[in-house]
Amino acid sequence: MAHFERRSSGDRAEGFTLIELLVVISIIAVLLAIIMPAMRKIKEMARDTACKSNLRNIGLAVTMYLDDFERKIPDTGSSNGFLWDDAAGNPRQPGSGGGTYWGTFYRHYLKETKVFGCPSLQRVPEGLIYSYTGYPDPAAVIQHAAYGLNHHSEARGRNTNDIYRLSEFLFCSDHAEPRPDGGTDDCFHNNDTPGAMNLTAYRQGGNRAHTYRQIFRHNMRYSDPYKTGGRANLLWLDGHVTALEETTGDDVELRWYTGDRP
Secondary structure, rough: OOOOOOOOOOHHOOOOOOHHHHHHHHHHHHHHHHHHHHHHHHHHHHHHHHHHHHHHHHHHHHHHHHHHHOOOOOOOOOOOOEEEEEOOEEEEEOOOOEEEEEHHHHHHHHHOHHHOOOOOOOOOOEOOOOOOOOOOOHHHHHHHEEEEEEOOOOOOOOOOHHHHHHHHHHEEOOOOOOOOOOOOOOOOOOOOOOOOOOOOOOOOOOOOOOHHHOOOOOOOOOOOOOOOOOOOEEOOOOOOOOEEOOOOOOOOOOOOHHHHOO
């Protein structure tokens, strides 16, 4: 005859108590609080690395262009926007003016325009400083046009043989403006005036103040709209890339934009 044992009530498996569950949840919350900032930092480091890699590839395209055009930097003229294509998707011609992006001069040397994209650039409703409401996705327009060309008057159409040192001539950089024209309103320098301010159009009270955080956009440490604690990436004409810590301009020389001797 089979014998069956009766399990006493004291032998039953018990679940977690409410207090134990609260302790576990608290531990998880603490771990997440520790891990999440580290994860965000790691992701931004990856974006920063990708941005620098893109800039180096742009540098290679620029070098090939210069070799084909007698070492002359193109003058982009009135082309001052983020547009590679028109609203119908047709490629814009280099120097076609209006909202054309300066990168169109180098499109022939690249496989795809996304090389001009910076992963740290934020998607915004209608571009950064210009509006493209006639396009299917206005926010997408800026994503492959993330760098601002040095368009100082002494840099336009310049022959590189006339530049003091290519390694000290700024070609392009992270910027909200696709074509900084050389003044202290939109450039990193402060006209070699110690204590003066750079990027005045983007600082508090400026007409482009809402886009300041799109300039020193890498590894930002502060949420202040006019202070990021971050840095921008710079491409020099010899092809090397460096980072520029957020600055008011005292450590940025005007000659980096002009190509002149010190």
